[in-house]
Amino acid sequence: MTSSQSARVRQPIKSRMGTSTVDRIVVRDLDLVNDLLGKVDLGQMAWLEITGQLPTPSQAAVFNAVLVTLVEHGLTPNAIAARLTYLGAPEALQGAVAAGLCGMGSVFAGGSEGTVNMLLDARSKNPERSEAETAKAIVSDFMSNRKQIPGLGHHLHKPIDPRSKKLFEIAQQHGLRGKFVSLLEAIQAEAEARTSRLLPINATGAIGALCCELGLPKAAARGVAVIGRSVGLVGHLVEEAHSPIAKEIWLRAEEESSEPQE
Amino acid sequence: MTSSQSARVRQPIKSRMGTSTVDRIVVRDLDLVNDLLGKVDLGQMAWLEITGQLPTPSQAAVFNAVLVTLVEHGLTPNAIAARLTYLGAPEALQGAVAAGLCGMGSVFAGGSEGTVNMLLDARSKNPERSEAETAKAIVSDFMSNRKQIPGLGHHLHKPIDPRSKKLFEIAQQHGLRGKFVSLLEAIQAEAEARTSRLLPINATGAIGALCCELGLPKAAARGVAVIGRSVGLVGHLVEEAHSPIAKEIWLRAEEESSEPQE
Amino acid sequence: MTSSQSARVRQPIKSRMGTSTVDRIVVRDLDLVNDLLGKVDLGQMAWLEITGQLPTPSQAAVFNAVLVTLVEHGLTPNAIAARLTYLGAPEALQGAVAAGLCGMGSVFAGGSEGTVNMLLDARSKNPERSEAETAKAIVSDFMSNRKQIPGLGHHLHKPIDPRSKKLFEIAQQHGLRGKFVSLLEAIQAEAEARTSRLLPINATGAIGALCCELGLPKAAARGVAVIGRSVGLVGHLVEEAHSPIAKEIWLRAEEESSEPQE
C-alpha cells in the first residue's frame, strides 16, 4: 500500500461482545459466572449475543421456539455434506459443521431473510397504507416480476405448515403476535386468492415474521438459521460417528457414475 | 470403479434424526410441533439431537450451563476470522460463521476433548485403581512424555478459573458432580504438587469432566464447543454489521506489512 | 418424505469428470498417466476440468496468465482470516484455506462475475447494436440505477491498472483479444467521459472480459478466482508456519478492544 494510505486516519477497534480479567468474564456487560451461568439457557444466551440485552420471559419463549424449529430437517443436502466431510476428516468435526453451514444459502436459508425484508420494507416505505392495500401491492409486485413470494408455499406441508401455526400460537400466548404476522397472513390470503393455489405460510416465513415481531436486526434472520443448523449438524455428526452412512452414499454415487455410459 | 466393487453388498442408508409427512415433523421419534415447540429450549433440543432423548431437568440445567460457557470469549482469532470473511462476503453470513468454526481445532477446542479422553481412558483401563493412584499415574505419564495435561492451566484465570468453580457448583446442585469431576480435581492437585505451579482446572477442562458426568458420546465434546461458538460467531457478525472493525484490522495489518523492510 | 415422493422418477447419477480402473485413471476422457502427466501444467489441467477439453497453446497461455494474476494480493482480509484459522487448527490446513475462500464473495470476487454477466448479456440481448451504442446503453443503465459498473475503477492503480494492460497484450499476442475486450474498453471510455473520473479497467474486469473471449462457462468466472486464491492462501499459510503474524494481529485487536471504554 502507498504513502497516501499511511496517512489514513485510524479508526478505533472496539467490540462490546466480551472481555476478561483475572477473576471475571464479562459478556455484553453482564458477569458470565454470576449473571448468566445457571440462570439462562442457550436460546437466551443467543438473544443476549444478538441484541446486547437479556430477553424478557416472553421473548425467550418465542425465540427458543424459533431456534428449536430450525434445528432438524432430516437428511438434508447440508447434513449429507457435513457427513461426507466428516468421512474425510473425522479429526476435525468443526470443519464438517462448517461444510454443512456453507450450504445454508439462498435456496434453503433465504426464505426467512426474504420475508423479513419484505415485511420491514412494506412497513417503512408506506407506513400509512392499510394492511390490505399493502398486501395487494406486495403480491402484485412479486407476480409482475414473476418472483416467488418469500415465506409462502411448501411442497409437502399443505394446506398448512403445522410449524407456522404452532409458532404463531406461541407468539400469541406471549403477546408477540402483532402487525408483521398479520401482514404476512394478509399477503398469504391475497396470494392464494390471486393464484388459486395453496400457499401456506411455511416455517421460514413464520420465522421471518417473528424475527420482525421480536425486533431483531436484519442480519439476525440468517443468523438464527445458522445457529439452529449448527446444532442439527452436530447431531447428525454424532449419529454418523456411531451409525455411518456417508460412505454408502458416496460409493453408490461413484459406482453409478462410473458405469459405462452409452 | 471396477466390477469387483459393483459386486459390493449395499448397506442400508438409515438415519433416526428426523422425518416429515404432510402434517407431521418428527425429530428423534418426537413430534416437533406437539412435543417440542414451546416446551424445550435450544439447549434441551441440542441434547435431544446428540443423545436421542430429552434431558432430565438436571441434565438440561447442567448442559445449558456448559453451552452458555462456550458462547463468548471476546475478540478471539476465530471471531476476527469470521468478521474478515463477512467483510468480503456479506451476502453469505453462513460462510463467515463457517470460516470462524474452521479455527476451532486443537489449539482452542482440543482441551475438552483431551480431558474427556483422559478421564474415560483412565476409568476404562484401570477401573479398580483408586482415584489417587489413577491421578498419580496420569500425571506421571504426561510429565514423562513432556505433554501438557489437558484441562489444566490458564494464562489469566489463576489460581482458579471462576467458570469451572461455578460449573461444578451447578452440577453439584443437580446431583451431577461425580467421579469424573473428582478425578480431574485429584489430577489437578497431583499436578500442582509435582510442578509447584498454579494449574487451575480451566473452563474446557471443567466442560470435559461434565461431558463425562452427563454420559455424552465422545464426539460430543468438540460438538458442544462448535455449537456454543456458532452462537457467539453470529453475535460477532451482527455487531460487525452495525459496528464494523474488520476493515480496520485488515488495513492496519496490511499497512504495517507493506512498509519498506530494511 | 411421503409416498408421493417415492413415486418420483429417479434421475441417473452421471459425471464425466473422472473414473478409475485397475491400471488406468481417466480424466475427462483422457488417460491421466499417458496423456496428461508430464505434458500439461496446472493451468492447462484447470482448463481441462472446466471445459472438458485440452486448451490450445494460446488458450493455455492466456488462461495461465489470468490464473497467475489472481494468486497473490498481499495481506488481504481472506489471507488474514486463513492465518487466524491456522492459528487455532494447525493440524487442519485445509480448513484454513477453506476459511479464506469463504470470504471470496461479492466484495472481492464479484467483479469478474459482474463483468462477465454485463458483457454476455449485452451481446445476447442486442447482438446487432453497435459497440458504441451498447456501451452508452450500459453506462446509462448503471448510472440511472446508481450502481457501480463492474470491472472499472481502482483505489490505487490509476489511471491504468498495469495488470489489465498486460493481460490484454498477452491476449493480443495470442489472437484472443476480441469483441469483449473491445466492448469493455468502450464502456470504460464512455464511463470516464460521463463521470469525468478515472475509471481504469481493473484486473477483475480484464479477467472477466478474457473469460468471455476464452468462451468459458459463466460459473467459471468465480471459479478461476477461487483457484487462484487457493494457491495464494497456501502460500500465506506456509509463510505463517515459519514466520507467524496471526497471533500478533489477534492480540493487538483484542487488547485495543478490551481497553476501558469511556
Add this chain to the structure above:
Amino acid sequence: MTSSQSARVRQPIKSRMGTSTVDRIVVRDLDLVNDLLGKVDLGQMAWLEITGQLPTPSQAAVFNAVLVTLVEHGLTPNAIAARLTYLGAPEALQGAVAAGLCGMGSVFAGGSEGTVNMLLDARSKNPERSEAETAKAIVSDFMSNRKQIPGLGHHLHKPIDPRSKKLFEIAQQHGLRGKFVSLLEAIQAEAEARTSRLLPINATGAIGALCCELGLPKAAARGVAVIGRSVGLVGHLVEEAHSPIAKEIWLRAEEESSEPQE
C-alpha cells in the same frame, strides 16, 4: 485482557508475500506484470508462493506433474459435498469449494504428509544408517505399533499404481529422483516381504517422496493436495451447474432414510 498483557512487547507484522504501489504489483520480490504474467504457469506460480523463488525448469516440470495428479479423482466424498453445498448456495461457489476442501483431512490427504514425515524423520534421526537398515527399522516400527505405513497400498491400483511409476519417471528425467524415492522403494520392498501382501507405492506416497526431493517445507505436503483439489472441485461445480446430480443424490438418500424402519 489485563494490564499485564498491555505490557506485552509488540511483535512486528511483516509478510514477504506481496505488496502494491500505484503502478507496480510485487509478488515475492518479483514484478507481477513484467516478471511473471505470460512467463510462468500456475504451477510455477504456486512454487513461487510456497518457496519464495521461481522453480528451475526441472522443478517446474515435476511440481506441475505432482499438482496435476492431485486434481481429479472422480466422484469423491468431497466432490459430492461440494455439489450438495452448491445446491443450497449457488450464489456462493466459493463456499462450495470451501466445503469440499474441509474434507481433505487425515483420511484422504494424510498420506502424503505421513510419507513426508516418515522420510524426513528417518533421514534426520539416523543420517548414517544405511537405506536397507532404515527401511527395516521403519517397517518394524509401524508393524509393532499396528499402524499402516503411509504411502503404501491401494484398494484398486495393484500391483502398481501407474501414477507413482509415471511420477518417478518424470522425476528421473529431470534428475530429481533421489534418496527419498529410493528409501520409499526400500520401505515398500521390506513391507511386501514382511507382510506377503501387495503394497504398491500409491500416488500420495509418491507425491510425498517427491515433495522431499523437491525440498518443499513440511506444510506444503497438505498444501499441494489442497491446491490440486480446489482445481478439481471447481471443475465438479462447473459440471454441476450444467448437469446437476446433487439433488438426485440427496433425494435418494432422504427417501431411503425415511422409509418406515422395522
